[in-house]
Amino acid sequence: MSTGLRAAMPPHPLFFREGRGPRLTDVDGHTYLDYVLGWGPVILGHGHPGLSTAVAAQLPRGATFGAGHLLEPEVAETVIARVPGAERVLWSNTGSEATQIALRLARACTGRRRFIKFGGHYHGWSDAMLVGYRPDAEGRFGLGSRGQSTQAMEDVTVAPWGDLETVRELLRETDGDYAAVFCEPVLCNSGVLAPPPGFLEGLVDVCRVTGTVLVFDEVITGFRMAHGGAAQRYGVEPDLTVLAKAVAGGFPLAAVAGRADLLDVTTTGVVHAGTYNGNPVVLAAAAATLTALDAPEVYDDFERRGRDLADGLRAVLTGSGVPATVHQVGPVVQCIVGVRDSTSFDDFMQADQDFYDRLIVEMLSRGVFALPGGRWYLSTAHSDPDINETVEVFSDALDAVLEAGPPPGGH
Numbered sequence: 001m002s003t004g005l006r007a008a009m010p011p012h013p014l015f016f017r018e019g020r021g022p023r024l025t026d027v028d029g030h031t032y033l034d035y036v037l038g039w040g041p042v043i044l045g046h047g048h049p050g051l052s053t054a055v056a057a058q059l060p061r062g063a064t065f066g067a068g069h070l071l072e073p074e075v076a077e078t079v080i081a082r083v084p085g086a087e088r089v090l091w092s093n094t095g096s097e098a099t100q101i102a103l104r105l106a107r108a109c110t111g112r113r114r115f116i117k118f119g120g121h122y123h124g125w126s127d128a129m130l131v132g133y134r135p136d137a138e139g140r141f142g143l144g145s146r147g148q149s150t151q152a153m154e155d156v157t158v159a160p161w162g163d164l165e166t167v168r169e170l171l172r173e174t175d176g177d178y179a180a181v182f183c184e185p186v187l188c189n190s191g192v193l194a195p196p197p198g199f200l201e202g203l204v205d206v207c208r209v210t211g212t213v214l215v216f217d218e219v220i221t222g223f224r225m226a227h228g229g230a231a232q233r234y235g236v237e238p239d240l241t242v243l244a245k246a247v248a249g250g251f252p253l254a255a256v257a258g259r260a261d262l263l264d265v266t267t268t269g270v271v272h273a274g275t276y277n278g279n280p281v282v283l284a285a286a287a288a289t290l291t292a293l294d295a296p297e298v299y300d301d302f303e304r305r306g307r308d309l310a311d312g313l314r315a316v317l318t319g320s321g322v323p324a325t326v327h328q329v330g331p332v333v334q335c336i337v338g339v340r341d342s343t344s345f346d347d348f349m350q351a352d353q354d355f356y357d358r359l360i361v362e363m364l365s366r367g368v369f370a371l372p373g374g375r376w377y378l379s380t381a382h383s384d385p386d387i388n389e390t391v392e393v394f395s396d397a398l399d400a401v402l403e404a405g406p407p408p409g410g411h
């Protein structure tokens, strides 16, 4: 069985045999240009030689030791050298685990309980964090899953992304009891929205003044939007940064990096556990991935190819008269069909997802694998000809959808 969201991907769950560079081959032998990249981690493309060699070299030397090994400090030093504000690093396995330990650190260090997050931001599937991701039919933000503890709601306030005044007011409430503010510094999970100018700086200031821990969830943006992630791209320094996905090129590794005084409390009674935390196999993968991402042209190429893909998709949509918006930040592109000039989370929520689902099915049948919801990830393995091929496929797929049914509702 395919799991969770993957089982719900249109037209039906897909089963792949292998991946090479930017392409996947399914069990029936069809190949696809891959813009899903494992939902983001596969930043070097599939089967990257340096990454494969590093992991293969580690495997016969042991999978996990339940004790320290030299790759832990070595890769931590690399993270510290790249990520703004990183003085210490804690290793975890997944982004969902790492956001929880970030919250625990913030609570331990401030003695406060609650946190602020923003509507549409995703910080993993845990009971504590899966709140305020999508509004209900009445536009209210609440729990994200059946079976979740209703208590989660008591610990969180959901604010509108970009609204600094609301955050300031909340943090100045004397009984607000806020330990932390969490955000995706680029709202990748809901429209690939860059932060409004000055917003991240404003969060840094108000958190500093009120003694609140600012957590950048860079699970998507880390090592992707720049060497040092979104914090480097926008020139700001959070207190804590959560990393996952790209950091190990497809292997399950996550991290919390940040201020020494916040992370050092794990030596004085704050529990950060996990059998597989920082095992040598995933850290060998991380060392190789971060080395590959050090090549001088990587982030310039991401920017240029991201722009080329976004421009290509935009031109096709405009040429077909389909109301749409295409956003791009670095190697992440977002297609919002059915909404012209989309600039906000609310606009993103107006996108015609049924139309887009039909579009990705038509793309799949022509050899392009893209995420439902409109986000596209580029890897270092995608070339200029791959982008050109993709834009042609997108154009043919759009024609097919428009021939078969009505255009998307326009906003």
Ligand SMILES: Cc1ncc(COP(=O)(O)O)c(C=O)c1O
Binding pocket: 093, 094, 095, 096, 097, 099, 122, 123, 124, 125, 184, 189, 217, 218, 219, 220, 244, 245
């Ligand atoms: C911004 C963000 N934070 C946290 C997570 C959770 O990470 P994981 O799926 O590794 O648990 C995700 C996953 O997509 C994410 O996009």
